[in-house]
Amino acid sequence: MDDLELQRLVENISMKSFRKQFRHKAYFNPRLRSTGGRYMLDTHHIEINRKYFEQLGHNELCGIIKHELCHYHLHIEGKGYKHKDQDFKFLMKEVGAPRFCSVLPDQPRRNVSRKVIFYICKDCGQVYKRKKRMNTQKYVCGKCRGKLMMKQELTIG
CATH class of the missing domain: 3.30.2010.10 (Metalloproteases ("zincins"), catalytic domain)
Incomplete structure (x- = not known):
């Protein structure tokens, strides 16, 4: 065509x-x-x-x-x-129009991996889950205003 x-x-x-x-x-x-x-x-x-x-x-x-x-x-x-x-x-x-077009057969599926970072308050133990790193010197706990520390960083996918 x-x-x-x-x-x-x-x-x-x-x-x-x-x-x-x-x-x-x-x-x-x-x-x-x-x-x-x-x-x-x-x-x-x-x-x-x-x-x-x-x-x-x-x-x-x-x-x-x-x-x-x-x-x-x-x-x-x-x-x-x-x-x-x-x-x-x-x-x-x-x-009768489609909302999305179909996936092309020759298109490789993207491997999507996500990073998840957990922060914990040293005083009250409140856990925060974030997608991006944050400056623990700049931010405090929203619950008790205590110091935050990075607990764990995971890559999912």
């Missing part, structure tokens, strides 16, 4: 699902890595990641297009076009 065929497909989906014309450009963007598509607020163009079409097929591509067209039509009409907006959520449900 080339950019011209993609443009026609986006125009067809816009007319069938939204009953509105798509008056801007749709094209494949080879630089997209972590997303299936993108609606450009300033130009109103839609960019699509070709890998999603190649690896997951026509149905996935149509879902991505519907999702981006929800952003497009709501933005053009001056309604809530962001993911958190009720207008967006309602329109996505109405046209």
Whole structure:
């Protein structure tokens, strides 16, 4: 599929699902890595990641297009076009657009490891769990204003 065929497909989906014309450009963007598509607020163009079409097929591509067209039509009409907006959520449900695109089969799963640090108050024994290190000379216990000391640092995952 080339950019011209993609443009026609986006125009067809816009007319069938939204009953509105798509008056801007749709094209494949080879630089997209972590997303299936993108609606450009300033130009109103839609960019699509070709890998999603190649690896997951026509149905996935149509879902991505519907999702981006929800952003497009709501933005053009001056309604809530962001993911958190009720207008967006309602329109996505109405046209059957997916909230997220599927994970690509060739995408490696990221190994997510988290650091957890435990601090304890020397006076009252209150335990604090933190994601980042903190300066124990600067901060005191919120319960009794006693001195804090690092108890343990764990890496999870």
